[in-house]
Amino acid sequence: MTTTRSVTDAGIFADGRRLMKVALRLDAVVTGANGLAYLALARPLDDLLGLSTAHSYALGAFLLVYAVAVWAISIPAQANRVAVTAVIEANLLWTVLSVVTVVAGWLSLNAVGATWAILQAGTVAGFAGLQYLALRRSR
DSSP states (O other): OOOOOOGGGSGGGTOHHHHHHHHHHHHHHHHHHHHHHHHHTHHHHHHHHOOOHHHHHHHHHHHHHHHHHHHHHHSSSSOOHHHHHHHHHHHHHHHHHHHHHHHHTTTOOOHHHHHHHHHHHHHHHHHHHHHHHHHHHTO
16 A cells, blocks of 8 residues: 655654744854855945945844844744744844835845845745744644
8 A cells, every 4th residue: 555645744844843943043044144244245245235334244243143043042842932923023024124125225235235135035034934834833
């Protein structure tokens, strides 16, 4: 007899707690790497993205602090639902503010910078979606 299982019945998507840990840690690692890049490459990013060095430093520092907080939330075997909800909401806020920043021209980004900001917004929205899925599955 042959049995078939869907993708949601097995693997990482089956266990909401495991999925949560992966989703939060992936978010933390990508965010931390992004923050380090903004700090280490502030001057070249000024030319490439049109993002001022001061904004790059501030953004990099914020992203590093946020990454550490998200990683810390992922440490317990059962992540705190309120904290995870706050991460999801913060990610959604980041997504909206990124798009508004580009549309309103708040940071005077050039075309590459605007494209980068929209791509980041999509990535962060993806993290929020994955974290929301994990939160629902971990009930």
